[in-house]
Amino acid sequence: MREIEEEIAALKARRNAVILAHNYQRAEVQAIADFTGDSLELARRATQVDADVIAFCGVYFMAETAAILNPGKTVLIPDATAGCPMADMITGDQLRELKSRHPGALAVCYVNSTAEVKAECDICVTSGNAERVMSSLPKNREILFVPDQHLGGHVAAKLGAKYVLWPGYCPTHARLTAKRVAEARAAHPGAPVLVHPECPKDVRDAADECLSTGGMCAYARESAAKEIVVGTEVGILHRLREENPGKSFWPVDGAMVCPNMKKTTLENLRDCLRDMSPRVTVAPETALRARRAIEAMLEVK
Ligand code: 13P
Ligand code: SF4
Numbered sequence: 001m002r003e004i005e006e007e008i009a010a011l012k013a014r015r016n017a018v019i020l021a022h023n024y025q026r027a028e029v030q031a032i033a034d035f036t037g038d039s040l041e042l043a044r045r046a047t048q049v050d051a052d053v054i055a056f057c058g059v060y061f062m063a064e065t066a067a068i069l070n071p072g073k074t075v076l077i078p079d080a081t082a083g084c085p086m087a088d089m090i091t092g093d094q095l096r097e098l099k100s101r102h103p104g105a106l107a108v109c110y111v112n113s114t115a116e117v118k119a120e121c122d123i124c125v126t127s128g129n130a131e132r133v134m135s136s137l138p139k140n141r142e143i144l145f146v147p148d149q150h151l152g153g154h155v156a157a158k159l160g161a162k163y164v165l166w167p168g169y170c171p172t173h174a175r176l177t178a179k180r181v182a183e184a185r186a187a188h189p190g191a192p193v194l195v196h197p198e199c200p201k202d203v204r205d206a207a208d209e210c211l212s213t214g215g216m217c218a219y220a221r222e223s224a225a226k227e228i229v230v231g232t233e234v235g236i237l238h239r240l241r242e243e244n245p246g247k248s249f250w251p252v253d254g255a256m257v258c259p260n261m262k263k264t265t266l267e268n269l270r271d272c273l274r275d276m277s278p279r280v281t282v283a284p285e286t287a288l289r290a291r292r293a294i295e296a297m298l299e300v301k
Contacts, residue, residue: 004266008032011273017053017076019269020045022062023213024235024261029057029269036239038214039065039111040128043294046070055273056280057264059084063280064115068287068294078268080278082260084112086198089168090147092116098144102164105142108134109293110151112170115282117146118290124297127197128212130155133300150174154197154204172258173198176231181206184229184252193252194219195231207231220244233258 001009009032012019020042021033030036035045039062046054046066053074056063060083067075095117099107109121110130118124125133134155137143143161145152147168156163176199185193194216195207204210211219213236220228220240230236231252240249272278282290 004270005032008266008270008273011270012055015053015273015276016051017055017273018049018051019055019057020066021264022058022235022261023217023239024233024258025057025264026235026262027238028266029264030235030238032266032269033057038126038128038212038217040126040212041214042066043069043111043126044298047298049073053273053276055269057269058082059087059258059260060280061087061112061114064282065111065294067280067282068115068118068291071284071287074276075280076272076276077278077280078265078272079263080280082263084170084260086110086147086168086170087112087114087117090117090166092120095120095144095146098146098164098166102142102144105144105164106137107144107146108137108163109146110148111294111297113147115286115290118293119286120289121146121293122296123300124293125151125155126212126297127151128214129297129300130197131158133297134161135159136300148198150200150204151197153201154210169200170198170258172233172256174200176200176203176253176256178202178206180253181231184231184250188227188229188250190225191227191229191250192219192223192225193229193231195252196233199231203231216240217243220247220249232256233261235261 019033021036063077107121145163146166149165152165192208
């Protein structure tokens with residue numbers, strides 16, 4: 001173990017902390033985490049934490065979700081500026097205004113949203129459960145889906161439904177093109193192409209499967225394919241390669257890097273456990289309302 005890894009292990013024991021990491025984190029951060037997963041798996045895991053402290057290696061809304069689900073615990077984020085630009089594409093005021101124009105509609109938010117936006121919603125979804133959650137909603141109600149137009153459009157097409165879509169998007173996934181998918185297919189003939197539902201429609205249509213990052217890990221485990229092409233943030237490649245030593249994984253576009261996901265390093269992880277800062281807190285009234293939307297999602301089987 002390197003010195004910094006030993007420091008983190010000692011601080012983790014001293015603080016009675018658990019380290020949760022998203023699948024897009026740097027390889028060395030994933031390697032030191034107690035649990036690595038997609039947004040849904042991380043939200044579920046956050047409901048089962050015994051530790052006093054959660055050091056959350058991901059972007060801000062993910063740590064906020066862990067804080068909302070664990071009001072009595074301390075949630076740390078190694079870099080408090082690690083935001084998700086898509087989550088910031090709709091504010092609470094904008095959502096309230098949208099709701100006022102659609103009285104009686106159900107408001108659904110992708111988990112990539114602020115606590116204030118979640119507090120205004122009836123239910124959340126993640127990319128791992130969106131189809132299941134959306135198909136559980138009443139068919140006779142208008143549905144507002146924020147902030148990701150692509151995930152919303154993907155689920156609407158799958159379910160033959162129509163939603164009012166907010167025009168938010170992920171800048172990292174928006175850069176992927178159908179042309180790049182075609183080039184990756186030509187370079188790796190026969191390999192299945194997996195893309196994330198945050199990708200634009202023509203990219204989703206050009207792929208074989210459209211999956212959450214956790215879904216991609218499950219697909220890789222279960223598939224007989226020896227080569228798989230992956231169209232999402234490149235951090236996922238570490239986990240796919242670690243878990244499937246006999247298989248090869250290729251990015252559709254090696255430039256798909258989420259700069260915010262890469263803000264977490266072993267150094268700032270160590271520092272936040274040492275200083276017990278930056279902490280992620282949510283105002284109790286907002287947290288209570290946001291928690292209802294998250295729990296409604298977690299209750300859908
Ligand atoms: P997953 O829940 O599929 O890991 O997605 C989270 C995310 O931010 C994708 O950009
Ligand atoms: Fe947000 Fe996109 Fe980064 Fe995911 S990859 S955290 S959606 S900016």
